[in-house]
Amino acid sequence: MKKLAILAGLAAALGIAAPAAAQAVSVKPSVPADARSAVELVHGKHYHHNSRDVQRAYKRHNAHRYYSHRPPVVVYHHHQVRPWSYWRPYVVQHHYHGFGAPVFYSSHPHYGPYYRVRAYDRSNVALWLGISAITGAILFSNY
DSSP states (O other): OHHHHHHHHHHHHHHHHHHHHHHHSOOOOSSOHHHHTTOOOOOSOOOOTTSHHHHHHHHHHTTTTOOTTOOOOOOOOTTOOOOHHHHHHHHHHTTOBOOOOOEEESOOTTTOSEEEEEEEOTTOOEEEEEEETTTOOEEEEEO
């Protein structure tokens, strides 16, 4: 075992020393010094980070995490209160119409900030709606 370790160390030392010795030998260059600086070595196909091949390989590799039809990222701000005009189209989609002036309540033990507004349902019956100022959810409807 010691012999194997010694041989491995010797091979490593020679591997490091041989290139240094080769660099120390001066050979008259056959190419002018200005031309040598422009020479580039190509060792196979080089990929740029944004190339299609790299992107395809990345998607294949991470197929379980990335989908081609991912939904957009939804950013919710903590307790972002929106104005009544923002939530009104949502309430209209739920078949309410003829809104009165909304009253904003900044705190409720169960609902949090909400709007209380007079409206009519699809049967033209007047009622009071409670609309969350944060999510736009219809909290209650009282006749």
